Amino acid sequence: MAVFPPPKRLLLGPGPSEVPPRVLAAMAQPLVGHLDPAFIALMEETKRLLRSVFETENTLTLPISGTGSAGLEACIVNLVEPGDEVVIGVNGVFGTRLVEVATRAGATVVQAEAPWGEIVPEDVLAAAIARARRPKLVVLVHAETSTGVWQPLEDASRRAHAAGALFVVDCVTSLGGCPVGVDRLEIDAAYSGTQKCLSCPPGLSPITFGPRALAALRARTRPVQSWYLDLGMIERYWGEERVYHHTAPISMNYALYEALRLVVEEGLEARFRRHRLNHEALVAGLEALGLTMAVAPARRLWMLNSVRIPDAVDDVAVRRTLLDVEGIEIGGGLGPLKGRTWRIGLMGESSRRANVTRLLDALERTLPRHGLTLPAGAGVAAAERVYAQADAR
Amino acid sequence: MAVFPPPKRLLLGPGPSEVPPRVLAAMAQPLVGHLDPAFIALMEETKRLLRSVFETENTLTLPISGTGSAGLEACIVNLVEPGDEVVIGVNGVFGTRLVEVATRAGATVVQAEAPWGEIVPEDVLAAAIARARRPKLVVLVHAETSTGVWQPLEDASRRAHAAGALFVVDCVTSLGGCPVGVDRLEIDAAYSGTQKCLSCPPGLSPITFGPRALAALRARTRPVQSWYLDLGMIERYWGEERVYHHTAPISMNYALYEALRLVVEEGLEARFRRHRLNHEALVAGLEALGLTMAVAPARRLWMLNSVRIPDAVDDVAVRRTLLDVEGIEIGGGLGPLKGRTWRIGLMGESSRRANVTRLLDALERTLPRHGLTLPAGAGVAAAERVYAQADAR
Numbered sequence: 156m157a158v159f160p161p162p163k164r165l166l167l168g169p170g171p172s173e174v175p176p177r178v179l180a181a182m183a184q185p186l187v188g189h190l191d192p193a194f195i196a197l198m199e200e201t202k203r204l205l206r207s208v209f210e211t212e213n214t215l216t217l218p219i220s221g222t223g224s225a226g227l228e229a230c231i232v233n234l235v236e237p238g239d240e241v242v243i244g245v246n247g248v249f250g251t252r253l254v255e256v257a258t259r260a261g262a263t264v265v266q267a268e269a270p271w272g273e274i275v276p277e278d279v280l281a282a283a284i285a286r287a288r289r290p291k292l293v294v295l296v297h298a299e300t301s302t303g304v305w306q307p308l309e310d311a312s313r314r315a316h317a318a319g320a321l322f323v324v325d326c327v328t329s330l331g332g333c334p335v336g337v338d339r340l341e342i343d344a345a346y347s348g349t350q351k352c353l354s355c356p357p358g359l360s361p362i363t364f365g366p367r368a369l370a371a372l373r374a375r376t377r378p379v380q381s382w383y384l385d386l387g388m389i390e391r392y393w394g395e396e397r398v399y400h401h402t403a404p405i406s407m408n409y410a411l412y413e414a415l416r417l418v419v420e421e422g423l424e425a426r427f428r429r430h431r432l433n434h435e436a437l438v439a440g441l442e443a444l445g446l447t448m449a450v451a452p453a454r455r456l457w458m459l460n461s462v463r464i465p466d467a468v469d470d471v472a473v474r475r476t477l478l479d480v481e482g483i484e485i486g487g488g489l490g491p492l493k494g495r496t497w498r499i500g501l502m503g504e505s506s507r508r509a510n511v512t513r514l515l516d517a518l519e520r521t522l523p524r525h526g527l528t529l530p531a532g533a534g535v536a537a538a539e540r541v542y543a544q545a546d547a548r
Numbered sequence: 549m550a551v552f553p554p555p556k557r558l559l560l561g562p563g564p565s566e567v568p569p570r571v572l573a574a575m576a577q578p579l580v581g582h583l584d585p586a587f588i589a590l591m592e593e594t595k596r597l598l599r600s601v602f603e604t605e606n607t608l609t610l611p612i613s614g615t616g617s618a619g620l621e622a623c624i625v626n627l628v629e630p631g632d633e634v635v636i637g638v639n640g641v642f643g644t645r646l647v648e649v650a651t652r653a654g655a656t657v658v659q660a661e662a663p664w665g666e667i668v669p670e671d672v673l674a675a676a677i678a679r680a681r682r683p684k685l686v687v688l689v690h691a692e693t694s695t696g697v698w699q700p701l702e703d704a705s706r707r708a709h710a711a712g713a714l715f716v717v718d719c720v721t722s723l724g725g726c727p728v729g730v731d732r733l734e735i736d737a738a739y740s741g742t743q744k745c746l747s748c749p750p751g752l753s754p755i756t757f758g759p760r761a762l763a764a765l766r767a768r769t770r771p772v773q774s775w776y777l778d779l780g781m782i783e784r785y786w787g788e789e790r791v792y793h794h795t796a797p798i799s800m801n802y803a804l805y806e807a808l809r810l811v812v813e814e815g816l817e818a819r820f821r822r823h824r825l826n827h828e829a830l831v832a833g834l835e836a837l838g839l840t841m842a843v844a845p846a847r848r849l850w851m852l853n854s855v856r857i858p859d860a861v862d863d864v865a866v867r868r869t870l871l872d873v874e875g876i877e878i879g880g881g882l883g884p885l886k887g888r889t890w891r892i893g894l895m896g897e898s899s900r901r902a903n904v905t906r907l908l909d910a911l912e913r914t915l916p917r918h919g920l921t922l923p924a925g926a927g928v929a930a931a932e933r934v935y936a937q938a939d940a941r
Binding site for chain 2: 162186194484
């Protein structure tokens with residue numbers, strides 16, 4: 156059965172993003188044992204690099220041995236005990252998932268709801284916090300991958316702390332693509348994924364716990380319901396004691412180490428600028444083609460661009476042509492946005508000028524095949540103008 | 549900091565084992581999306597290959613996106629509801645871990661205990677099953693990686709079913725190295741790891757659920773406490789519906805697919821014979837050196853060899869010399885066996901004649917440096933005699 160090696164794709168969906176050759180090469184290195192001094196040195200260096208990317212001094216900063224959803228569950232089950240109240244912002248798939256995970260952990264959940272495609276407004280969050288009697292956590296999704304919405308965090312952090320709650324943030328899609336600033340924003344716990352703006356394959360979930368979250372972890376009266384995600388034990392495995400917990404995924408940690416080195420070599424500020432510029436060029440190109448962005452300008456993520464699917468265009472057929480003919484993956488909508496939006500990821504290594512123009516060029520060929528009349532060449536030209544302006548600055 | 553690329557080691561510890569070049573090369577392939585038709589075809593093929601290695605027809609046979617401990621937890625939390633009685637055989641680290649995980653899932657645990665280094669005897673298990681009023685699960689560790697003990701399963705399977713319980717087996721270390729025979733032994737649920745006899749890097753946990761276990765899963769009255777490990781949801785993601793759950797670790801799945809192809813190309817019977825022969829040669833060599841195996845002959849695993857550390861020899865110093873001077877990793881003992889045994893893994897790709905003689909040769913050089921007088925050359929010669937006898941058959 157000829158499924159391997161896989162076909163060559165340009166990954167411009169909601170993740171995984173393109174993985175740089177250096178990261179792929181790292182995964183092909185022969186393995187050492189998970190207690191080998193060389194691997195322990197790599198663990199230490201990975202923690203240091205992760206702190207720098209999370210913009211934090213938090214000691215407990217490490218990759219969970221599972222995907223972003225495992226990191227989500229780790230943050231919730233380590234901080235929640237049955238009966239605890241948790242306020243969660245819900246405006247997409249990942250807020251909804253947080254509610255489900257927190258409920259299974261025995262939390263009483265108060266939802267701060269907003270329509271998919273919009274942020275959770277300050278007053279809605281404030282009202283939800285007020286409805287809770289004594290919230291232990293306030294949780295927001297920084298970059299809602301299902302909608303492309305960029306959630307502001309400053310006001311929420313203040314309100315969470317004023318209510319005596321820990322402020323927990325999902326930065327699966329934002330980390331490495333836009334500022335997260337764990338210490339600056341006083342985020343108490345955060346989790347991310349590797350396959351978005353870090354441009355590492357999926358399989359690990361970087362998390363960070365600050366002093367207040369650690370204190371809550373230490374003050375638990377019952378064991379964490381998940382043994383695999385028990386941060387107290389994982390901390391001792393990743394800490395100086397090296398107490399055996401599970402066998403760390405060696406090759407994935409090679410990949411993450413190399414991916415983080417690339418992030419730090421580029422520099423966070425330069426990386427953020429690159430994500431912003433390619434986003435602006437893409438939006439200019441898409442709008443020049445007559446397409447409409449699904450999120451209000453001030454709320455758009457740089458790394459995940461939601462575009463309305465024009466009426467009378469077949470979502471699946473267009474994506475299939477892009478994949479089969481052009482070799483480009485973009486994402487469809489989820490939940491209520493299924494069939495209504497496309498999700499174009501410009502994450503990490505995928506956020507490149509050549510990819511933006513290649514996609515616009517491919518859309519200019521593909522959409523007319525599916526019945527849409529387009530101003531030929533307008534998309535690429537508009538994007539190029541954005542790049543030219545940036546070059547001139 | 550010069551921690552990467554890692555040093556070249558020969559991995560003869562309790563895992564990870566050596567990873568074949570074809571598997572390393574698979575991981576270095578560029579990624580496709582996790583909903584790409586090419587990846588979906590690979591998922592289907594992986595399930596088919598896993599069924600063949602587990603020796604089962606079970607439809608629900610797939611890799612959990614975490615290490616073996618995640619597979620362990622998945623089996624327990626999907627089958628246990630609070631208050632359920634669970635009988636667990638405990639004669640090493642992994643039985644102990646099962647007790648901890650089942651307890652956190654709300655189970656009432658009845659332990660069938662045996663000394664570390666021995667099997668759980670039939671009468672001890674029978675008594676534990678009798679002590680339980682209505683056990684839902686009977687769980688045994690097939691290959692106790694912490695001790696090197698090979699647990700017989702036939703009688704336990706009959707007793708579990710006679711008591712109306714599901715029979716659940718940890719085959720993390722046995723799968724691909726000795727017969728597991730899920731259908732033949734009427735095992736209802738089993739989990740494994742990738743980094744032992746499958747010779748794939750750590751990071752995934754193959755599991756299989758038979759019809760009775762599936763019925764128990766469908767009959768649950770409450771949600772599985774772990775969202776990440778919820779098999780009902782994972783089944784829909786890996787099944788025809790492709791309902792998004794998490795993002796599968798693409799590169800790790802490339803690796804597992806290629807590792808499973810290698811297992812099937814070799815053939816299970818040939819692979820088991822190879823593991824057995826290299827084990828016999830190693831034991832002959834170790835005993836010729838005057839060392840003593842820690843497990844009774846009939847209970848020894850082929851893939852994990854526990855050796856008593858001679859008195860007056862420094863465990864850690866010897867292992868450090870083996871690693872630094874000879875480039876060979878072997879494992880130390882765990883729990884009550886710490887400092888008392890070495891664990892020599894001959895798992896998957898590590899189980900090779902050249903590795904057995906290289907280790908014996910290295911021990912003949914290393915142990916005298918640490919104060920032990922040895923009959924020079926005796927170890928390699930004894931192993932070679934075993935190979936010569938096998939060649940002559």
